[in-house]
Amino acid sequence: MTTTRTPRTAPGGRVETLRLRILDEHGQARAGQDARLTQVSHTFGFGCSAFELRPEEPDEHTRLWLDLFNMATLPFYWRWFETAPGQPDTDRLLRLAEGLRGHGVRLKGHPLLWHTLAPTWLLEKDDAEVERLIRERITREATDFAGLIEQWDAINETVILPVFEAEENAVTRLAQARGRMEVVRLAFETARAADPSARLVLNDFDLSSAFEDVIEECLEAGLEIDAIGLQTHMHQGYRGEEQIAEVIERFSRFGLPLQLTETTLLSGEIMPGHIVDLNDYVVDSWPSTEEGEARQADEIERHYRTVLAQPAVESLTYWGMGDAGAWLGAPAGLVRADGTPKPSYDTLRSLIREEWWVDGHAVHADGDGVLALHGFAGEYVLELDGESIPLTIPRGGGEQELRRPRPAPRG
Missing domain, CATH: 3.20.20.80 (Glycosidases)
Structure with a gap:
């Protein structure tokens, strides 16, 4: 049986399986049915602050934002x-x-x-x-x-x-x-x-x-x-996989969904560790650097993989897509002050829009007419009999039935 390809190296617990049984107008299984599955959206909240956007007439900054979050x-x-x-x-x-x-x-x-x-x-x-x-x-x-x-x-x-x-x-x-x-x-x-x-x-x-x-x-x-919000500004350096996982595990005990509400990772000089209130750190210039951008891209990938591996987390919000106007003037954005994407932007996009995304995967029903659909929870379109059928893969997966009359014979 051919099924959708499971998104590559997806975080544990995020890839769901929806077993969709295709029946004809008489309730008989349509064995061997071919279809194609395409993702439309994620249920998981890939968020970002949006104070500066222009969605009515999108500029390039807004288009970059909309292509990611x-x-x-x-x-x-x-x-x-x-x-x-x-x-x-x-x-x-x-x-x-x-x-x-x-x-x-x-x-x-x-x-x-x-x-x-x-x-x-x-x-x-x-x-x-x-x-x-x-x-x-x-x-x-x-x-x-x-x-x-x-x-x-x-x-x-x-x-x-x-x-x-x-x-x-x-x-x-x-x-x-x-x-x-x-x-x-x-x-x-x-x-x-x-x-x-x-x-x-x-x-x-x-x-x-x-x-x-x-x-x-x-x-x-x-x-x-309804949910617990955990801020994770990291102006003083990446907290590391173990600490992030420990925090999430500790707050998971309440049985409420968790949101990582304010994440930042720097692509320039790290704020000194002795600063207690981040607002107290004031410098004349805080540029993004080539070395810092490489570090930020690596930490972005590690952070998102760590967070999404924790099933209690329902969203992760990055705090400021661009360096222009960034909180505290820090080089924490995924886009430079001149509007060009940093490596961290490309890294995050490759995760959200490619690695963790289902794009036109061919599927084939087994002898019972069941299509095994694999993907992150979200909205999808199933191409079947030349038509586009919207469907949802829910958290936890499940089983559903879809009645579709058999196509009339050709010729």
């Missing part, structure tokens, strides 16, 4: 989104969201609540007013973008929330007055009420046991968390 994170930092009370940047973000959805991109909003970049104008309000304004802000965004944005970081970086000292802000003040758990509850329950269909993520950069404690506290309090 299927999930976008959009910016909803409150201080920048609503610079003055009652003047949110809704229209611009709606155009961006609608444009990306038009290209089939799945969307995530980041974040609905965060102590960092909270509006400075909140500081003049008392705690009761701050709580009211938080509810209004979350309700407004979750409602305005319902049907477009399918998931949100409901609240960001809760481990440090009550003790944050980098700058005074009203959200930390509220957490100190009411308790961290009540602020987390405020974010989740308000977002859930505003858009019950949206998935809500608890996201943090602190991957120590302190974040595990926060998650346990939330679950014990009855909060409905």
Whole structure:
């Protein structure tokens, strides 16, 4: 029996098998049936921040982005989104969201609540007013973008929330007055009420046991968390396969899907290890180098293979496709400041679009009319009897039946 070729060296647990039985109009198996399988999309979220894209009239940067990623994170930092009370940047973000959805991109909003970049104008309000304004802000965004944005970081970086000292802000003040758990509850329950269909993520950069404690506290309090977000900025060097796998394994114990929400790997000088807050590292120039680009390409491949080998992970988001405007000015992009792709871009594309992709593979049914279809979970097209039939290979694979009348004899 001839079947689809299994994607080469695919991460363990990612290649699924759908046994599709082809029956004729009388319910009889169509043994020996020939067909061809072509992938349309991945279920796994190969994501990237998309703050700078132009999906309505794509420039070259946007085309490079769309050729690689299927999930976008959009910016909803409150201080920048609503610079003055009652003047949110809704229209611009709606155009961006609608444009990306038009290209089939799945969307995530980041974040609905965060102590960092909270509006400075909140500081003049008392705690009761701050709580009211938080509810209004979350309700407004979750409602305005319902049907477009399918998931949100409901609240960001809760481990440090009550003790944050980098700058005074009203959200930390509220957490100190009411308790961290009540602020987390405020974010989740308000977002859930505003858009019950949206998935809500608890996201943090602190991957120590302190974040595990926060998650346990939330679950014990009855909060409905849809996924756990794990930030993996690596400005101080690649953490290595063992450490990444250990982190994923540790957070898998909660039985919730995991998202690696903010991944960066540098193609230039590595930030010194003694820096505690990455924001404190400021240099005049931080260029990408030939040696660094080769290292980044190698680490990108190792990182993605390691992450996808862990079945609990449902998405991996790279934080900034290009060096232009990159966080902290670091050479962390997959595209240089001049717009040309680095080796890391080509490496990642070869994984997502070639090695882990099914492109027109011939399949042949056995004596029971069964086509064994192998591939990553996702959407596919089956070419059968000269027609294109859409189908889904789900996580976990499975068995399905497809009734198709036998073609009329030729001649």
